[in-house]
Amino acid sequence: MKQKNLVVYYTHSANTRKIAEIINEQVDGTLFEIIPTQPYPAGYDDVVKQAKKEINAGHRPALMSDIDIAAYDVIYVGTPNWWSTMAPPVAAFLEAHDFGGKTVVPFCTHGGGGMAHIQKDVEKLSDGAQVLAGFDIYGSGGSNAASAVEKWLKEVQK
Numbered sequence: 001m002k003q004k005n006l007v008v009y010y011t012h013s014a015n016t017r018k019i020a021e022i023i024n025e026q027v028d029g030t031l032f033e034i035i036p037t038q039p040y041p042a043g044y045d046d047v048v049k050q051a052k053k054e055i056n057a058g059h060r061p062a063l064m065s066d067i068d069i070a071a072y073d074v075i076y077v078g079t080p081n082w083w084s085t086m087a088p089p090v091a092a093f094l095e096a097h098d099f100g101g102k103t104v105v106p107f108c109t110h111g112g113g114g115m116a117h118i119q120k121d122v123e124k125l126s127d128g129a130q131v132l133a134g135f136d137i138y139g140s141g142g143s144n145a146a147s148a149v150e151k152w153l154k155e156v157q158k
Ligand SMILES: Cc1cc2nc3c(=O)[nH]c(=O)nc-3n(C[C@H](O)[C@H](O)[C@H](O)COP(=O)(O)O)c2cc1C
Pocket: 010, 011, 012, 013, 014, 015, 016, 017, 044, 047, 048, 049, 051, 052, 079, 080, 081, 082, 083, 084, 085, 109, 110, 111, 112, 113, 114, 138, 139, 140
């Protein structure tokens, strides 16, 4: 039977959405955007300050909607790198689900810091999952994004 793929992501400034869409196209999956009930401030300094506070406090923001992950075998989980970890809405999503028997594959976009602690932090919150090696890309990945994703997917699906 063909495996069912879900691509979930949070984005603040659309880079992670772009990569999520590329992954989703290549794995023929279902796309789901994690949206917090309270949007983060648009201004860079404001969001950086709020994110720092929330991450230090282990805050889990309320989310606008949810998706039943039961039917999916592989769940790609995308986040911007925020202070070297995942954005709090992504942590809230992971914590709210049971990943028993599923495969979780992290990916992130960043401003130069790469995956940082994201791989480990996703592993900690993905209860019961087999977590595969994630993918990171600078910003929106520019015009190389699709080929970089394709190369990574080939590796990870081996
Ligand atoms: C609150 C905040 C914290 C960030 N912290 C980091 C960081 O620690 N390391 C890094 O490389 N980039 C950091 N960035 C840059 C983002 O990871 C990068 O711009 C990312 O591509 C944004 O993704 P998005 O457009 O999907 O929101 C930070 C950005 C924000 C808004």
